[in-house]
Each structure stands twice: as C-alpha cells, then as structure tokens.
Amino acid sequence: MNRRYFRNISLFVIASLMLLATIQAVSVYSAYRNRVEEYHNRVETTTYKSIYSAFRMDAVPGVPNASRVRINLQEFRLFFEPNLRDVAIDEPYNIDIIDKQSGRTMMQYHTDKAIENPTTHLFDVDDDSLFALRLTINTPYEQFWSDVKWIILSSVAIVILLAAILIYLIRTMYRQRTLEQMRRDFTHNITHELKTPISVAVAATDAMRNFSADADVERRSRYLEMVEQQLTQLSTMVENILTVSVDGREVRCNFTRFRLLPLLQSTTQAISLSQQKSVEFCIECSDSQEVRADEMHLRQILSTLIDNAIKYSGESVKITLRAYSEADHTVIECSDNGFGISREHQRHIFEKFYRVPTGEIHHARGYGLGLYYTHKVIRQHGGEISVNSRIGKGSTFTIKLPTNGE
DSSP: OOHHHHHHHHHHHHHHHHHHHHHHHHHHHHHHHHHHHHHHHHHHHHHHHHHHHHTOOOOOTTSOGGGGOOOOHHHHHHHHHHHHHHTTOOOOEEEEEEETTTOOEEEEEEOSSOOSSEEEEEEESSTTOOEEEEEEEEOOHHHHHHHTHHHHHHHHHHHHHHHHHHHHHHHHHHHHHHHHHHHHHHHHHHHHHHHHHHHHHHHHHHHHHTSOTTTOHHHHHHHHHHHHHHHHHHHHHHHHHHHTSSTTOOOOOOEEEEEHHHHHHHHHHHHHHTOSSEEEEEEEEOTTOEEEEEHHHHHHHHHHHHHHHHHTSOSEEEEEEEEEEETTEEEEEEEEOSOOOOHHHHTTTTSTTOOOOOOSOGGGOOOSOHHHHHHHHHHHTTOEEEEEEETTTEEEEEEEEETTOO
C-alpha cells in the first residue's frame, strides 16, 4: 500500500464520517423542530376551540358581530385550562384582550409563575377583527430536547461506533504497511549484518591459504583471532535473533546479586577494543553498588545501549554510565552525545523490528531487535526502561530494576 493510496482512504473515511454526522445532526434537529411545531399547533387549536366556546354568540342579521361578542376571561379559562390538559399541556400563560384599533389592553390575566421561554400567539375573537386575544405561553424547549435525547444518544453512539471501527481498520492497515516496510528493512539490513562477518572470515581464511602459516606464526595468530572474533559476532547476532524470534517466549534468567562497577568496566573495555571511533567513557558508580539481575543478559543489554550510542553518534563519542539506588530500585543510566531521537519515534523504538530512520548509512544499519530484546528482558526482571532524548542533544536510557527482584 503506497502513501498516496493510504492518504486517499483516510480522506474518504473522514469525509464519510463527517457526512454521517451531518445527516444524523439534521435528523435530530428535524425531530426537535417537529416537536416544537406540533406543540404550537396544539396550543393554537386549543385556544381557538376555547374562544369559540367562551366568546362567540350566534350572529344577528344587520348587527355587527363585535357588538354581539361577550368577553369573559374567567369563563374563557374554564374552557381553556381543561382543553390544555386534554392535549397534555401544563405550562404557565398570560392572556391579554386588546383593542386592535387603539392597541389598548382591555382586560388581562397574568400568572404568578415565571414564563422562561415565552411564545406569543394572537387570535381574533370576532369576525370584524376589532378585538384580539394575545396568548403568551411557555414553550418547554428542554422537554423537547429530552424527548429526542434517545435519538441523539443513538445517533452519537452510531457515529462513535462507526468511527471507532473505521479508525481501527485504518490503524490496522497502517500497522500492516509499517510492519511490511520494517520486514523489508529487516531483511535488507540483516543480510548486510550477517554478510560482513562471513566476508571477513572468508577473507582471513583465504589469506592464510595464500601464505605459509608456519613461516609467520604471528600473522597466522592474528588472522585466526580475526576469524574467531567475526564468528563470535555472527553467533551473537544469530542468538539474539533466535531469542526474540517467537513472541511471548520468555527469556531464561539466572538471577544473582553482584556488584555493578566491575560489569560496567569490563563491558566498556571490551567495546573500546573493537571500535574505530574515538569513544570516551565516564562511569559514575560506587564500588559497593549492587544489583539483582541476570549478569549475562544485563551485560548484553548494556552492550546494546552502548553500541547504539556509538552507532548513532558522530566521530567523537562521549558515553556516561551512571548507577545508583533510588527508593526500592537500582537505576542504571546510559547517556550519550549522539544524534538524538525525535519524540515521534521514541514511543516505537522498543517495538520488534522498529528502527529509527537514518537513511542509507551503512554504519547505522541494524536489525531492529536490540531494544526490543532489551525491553523484553527488563520487563522479565520486573523493571522498566525509558528514554529521554532530543534531536542534536543526545539520548539517555534509564533502566530501573527492583532492588529485591520483586
């Protein structure tokens, strides 16, 4: 899946969710407006019914209708309030009888209750339109929203559910794409990593074949040592790959309590002998500082962190190793002055096969298993590992191991 295809799918999903949310919002608002209109229709129908029951009289030929209208608000309310209850309306209201020509209020009834959302209706009480009844009644908007709350909740739930499903599918597709890319990078890089020691060993063997090994014992010893070193490196890489090749398989640990300073010193000395860069080590650890861990795995973890610090640094490397006690934990820190890791990549560096992009730089090749292996072993020790890094400022990896191994 290429980047453009993935982007188009993401845009389509976002547009679909926005369209669905818009449709649901329009549907909910339409249901709400229908409730409001239906309420006003009930009020108007009830008012007209009450007017004709309380005010209207039979017309007399030749006599204006207005002069035949008898207006009595008390009688009107006797009809109006039962009619309201018949249509399930129980809201406070005010009534004013006004002269439409002068605008003067002739009589009125005002409730003592507060009308929070007043709506005004105007009704003629005679055929000559001389008098009008002005009804101001409360409109219970909150009740209407409450009536459609289940529609709102169901609509929101549907949108959220579909959004969650689509986001999950996108994340799965993106993860699959990322894993495929990491797999290709892993295959490419591990090929080079495995090829290098094999090539050196073959070259050393070929060199010994082309000269008399008995005549130059020192030279033969140097070549044999080179072959042994490369085969040991090859064996270590294969062992690490096999160690983390099966997810969920636990690493066997032999926990012992030992002093940290000798381990830090021997690890840095061994790495110094095999480096072509200028590497300066600074160890800050008391002679009495102890840790409970598997010494072999902890040595491999430190070697991985130091090797990464050297690999992802310039020509002059400074590495500081600190070890100290903090509450009920033993803390080991590995700091460097390297390139640093962006925040975007920091949360992924402990994932299997994940490598921070560095371009096609040969000396920065790896197979994305070192930090995964480190994280896995530290977790099995009951501890935790974290990183604090800034681009161009270097990185600090912090390991916390339980003092009592619990």
